[in-house]
Amino acid sequence: MATNKNPRLSQLKTPFETDTTRSWQDYPRPQFKRDSYFSLCGRWQLAVKKYETAAKVYSRFAFGWASEQQTDKFTLTELGDIIVPYPPESRISGIERQLKENETWLYTKKITLPEGFVKAKVILHFGAVDTHTVVMVNGKLAGTHRGGYTPFSFDITGLLNNGENTITVEAEDKLDVEFSFGKQTKTRGGMWYTPVSGIWQPVWMESVCESHIESIRLTPDMDSVTVETVGGVAEKTMVINTPAGYVTHTFTGDKTTVKIADPVNWTPDNPYLYEFTLYSGEDKVDSYFALRTVTIEEVKGQKYICLNGKPFFFHALLDQGYFSDGIYTPATPQGFEYDILTMKRLGYNTLRKHIKVEPDLFYYYCDKYGMLVFQDMMNTGVYNFIIDTALPTIGLKRGITHKPSRLRREFFEKECREIADLLYNHPSLVYYTIFNEGWGQYEADRNYAELKAYDPTRIWDATSGWFFEKDSDVDSHHIYFRKVKLKAKPSRPLVLSEFGGYSHKVEGHSFNLDNEYGYKKFSSTEELSQGLCDMYLDEIVTAIGNGLNAAVLTQVSDVEDETNGLVTYDRQVIKVDEKAMQDMAQRLYTAFEHKLNG
Numbered sequence: 108m109a110t111n112k113n114p115r116l117s118q119l120k121t122p123f124e125t126d127t128t129r130s131w132q133d134y135p136r137p138q139f140k141r142d143s144y145f146s147l148c149g150r151w152q153l154a155v156k157k158y159e160t161a162a163k164v165y166s167r168f169a170f171g172w173a174s175e176q177q178t179d180k181f182t183l184t185e186l187g188d189i190i191v192p193y194p195p196e197s198r199i200s201g202i203e204r205q206l207k208e209n210e211t212w213l214y215t216k217k218i219t220l221p222e223g224f225v226k227a228k229v230i231l232h233f234g235a236v237d238t239h240t241v242v243m244v245n246g247k248l249a250g251t252h253r254g255g256y257t258p259f260s261f262d263i264t265g266l267l268n269n270g271e272n273t274i275t276v277e278a279e280d281k282l283d284v285e286f287s288f289g290k291q292t293k294t295r296g297g298m299w300y301t302p303v304s305g306i307w308q309p310v311w312m313e314s315v316c317e318s319h320i321e322s323i324r325l326t327p328d329m330d331s332v333t334v335e336t337v338g339g340v341a342e343k344t345m346v347i348n349t350p351a352g353y354v355t356h357t358f359t360g361d362k363t364t365v366k367i368a369d370p371v372n373w374t375p376d377n378p379y380l381y382e383f384t385l386y387s388g389e390d391k392v393d394s395y396f397a398l399r400t401v402t403i404e405e406v407k408g409q410k411y412i413c414l415n416g417k418p419f420f421f422h423a424l425l426d427q428g429y430f431s432d433g434i435y436t437p438a439t440p441q442g443f444e445y446d447i448l449t450m451k452r453l454g455y456n457t458l459r460k461h462i463k464v465e466p467d468l469f470y471y472y473c474d475k476y477g478m479l480v481f482q483d484m485m486n487t488g489v490y491n492f493i494i495d496t497a498l499p500t501i502g503l504k505r506g507i508t509h510k511p512s513r514l515r516r517e518f519f520e521k522e523c524r525e526i527a528d529l530l531y532n533h534p535s536l537v538y539y540t541i542f543n544e545g546w547g548q549y550e551a552d553r554n555y556a557e558l559k560a561y562d563p564t565r566i567w568d569a570t571s572g573w574f575f576e577k578d579s580d581v582d583s584h585h586i587y588f589r590k591v592k593l594k595a596k597p598s599r600p601l602v603l604s605e606f607g608g609y610s611h612k613v614e615g616h617s618f619n620l621d622n623e624y625g626y627k628k629f630s631s632t633e634e635l636s637q638g639l640c641d642m643y644l645d646e647i648v649t650a651i652g653n654g655l656n657a658a659v660l661t662q663v664s665d666v667e668d669e670t671n672g673l674v675t676y677d678r679q680v681i682k683v684d685e686k687a688m689q690d691m692a693q694r695l696y697t698a699f700e701h702k703l704n705g
């Protein structure tokens with residue numbers, strides 16, 4: 108039976124728990140959509156496997172080895188039903204239990220595929236499972252995966268029965284720092300949060316023909332898009348929906364460039380998406396692209412990040428992506444829509460997705476609604492409060508690095524490339540952070556050079572906050588506990604990648620009943636709004652005059668002990684005055700225009 112239930116969470120219900128407009132049963136990948144879709148979200152059986160030999164279990168999972176015959180000794184405890192894709196630690200999963208020493212989760216689901224579903228091949232997809240996964244279909248190994256933040260899939264055609272099929276997923280998560288872990292910690296508190304494990308993103312199947320399109324890569328310009336494909340037959344046809352009507356473009360091979368007449372460029376104010384269908388023999392995929400560029404240009408002797416060739420002020424928020432209902436996974440995708448649309452209504456145009464990779468739907472909503480995304484890579488390695496936080500806060504911001512093991516180095520660099528591939532097609536994604544505040548940082552210059560070469564279409568922040576080496580696209584700073592006093596260097600765009608952290612605890616909507624966590628405390632909506640506006644209009648406007656290109660306020664929402672969000676953890680209360688925030692945002696944009704145009 109479930110244990111470790113937190114009575115505080117039962118009071119923090121979000122509006123999304125009763126929402127019916129969105130569901131995790133909906134198609135999870137709008138930018139690569141087929142009509143052959145079978146969702147596996149919903150009820151699974153969950154058990155805990157307790158192993159006797161910890162070393163063998165860890166080796167089996169963490170290092171990618173798996174066998175069809177499980178020989179390690181274990182005991183099995185049935186926990187009942189779990190609702191996928193919510194992590195077992197969350198309230199709405201129905202489990203609300205954490206893994207203990209030497210334990211793994213064992214998920215089981217029995218399914219019968221609809222008649223006529225199976226074409227030539229059946230692919231089983233996982234959005235993300237934390238951290239190491241072994242998947243079996245009808246008792247036979249389908250495959251394994253390492254890492255808790257990237258999708259994976261297996262061709263299970265040869266493992267399926269004609270009637271009922273049994274899928275099992277075994278997941279192990281030791282919060283091993285050799286692998287990415289984000290803000291999770293075994294002893295949560297302050298800026299570190301409850302750990303999650305197991306399945307936390309959608310699971311689904313699709314059936315495809317023998318020669319099917321495996322992937323599409325979309326590289327936009329201001330008036331064209333370059334399309335690269337993997338798989339499918341030689342001749343392909345794109346049918347694109349444009350403002351002037353449908354346009355058909357046929358090409359042979361795996362790469363083509365399509366010119367768009369009278370192009371509409373994507374911006375946060377006008378997030379126009381060109382929807383298209385790609386036909387390849389018997390296969391058909393629905394997708395979309397947008398026309399926009401992200402570059403660094405020199406304007407009046409100062410480098411700026413430009414959107415569609417023009418300097419742009421990124422009025423941004425740190426976005427942790429935690430919810431009081433499902434922790435890592437909101438009760439419905441409406442949770443993502445709420446955060447994006449609420450922050451847009453408050454005047455913001457950018458979210459810095461902080462050390463977490465979301466389900467594809469989050470990035471789709473950012474594309475659709477016009478919210479730019481700064482995306483962090485996932486941290487690995489040991490965090491040290493003195494080295495990584497205390498010393499930089501008092502001024503020691505250079506000369507610190509960590510030495511990774513071979514395993515951590517290989518995993519981190521591979522995952523960075525997987526994330527860059529995963530998010531490449533999203534027009535909202537404009538900026539990556541490699542290392543945040545030195546957490547696990549090593550060889551930042553080499554990692555920057557290699558990742559910039561891997562995706563030169565985005566901005567790369569090598570060292571967000573401090574411990575800058577020599578190379579990065581931007582000059583990136585974090586400032587808390589003191590006034591923002593920054594002046595741009597002509598050679599790089601100036602980015603204030605974290606600041607603020609102002610706190611207002613709303614009674615009845617807070618996780619921690621006793622304490623409040625933030626960097627300056629206010630007792631009411633009026634006081635918090637005034638404090639934020641004063642800081643922006645005094646410190647940030649001055650910095651804009653000194654060349655500031657982007658400012659990332661901490662943060663979108665409260666998270667557990669942290670009470671420094673613009674909305675509460677349960678998303679029930681907006682903690683700031685909307686009109687005041689809108690007016691302040693407009694004054695920032697005006698100040699930026701004055702800086703550029705005199």
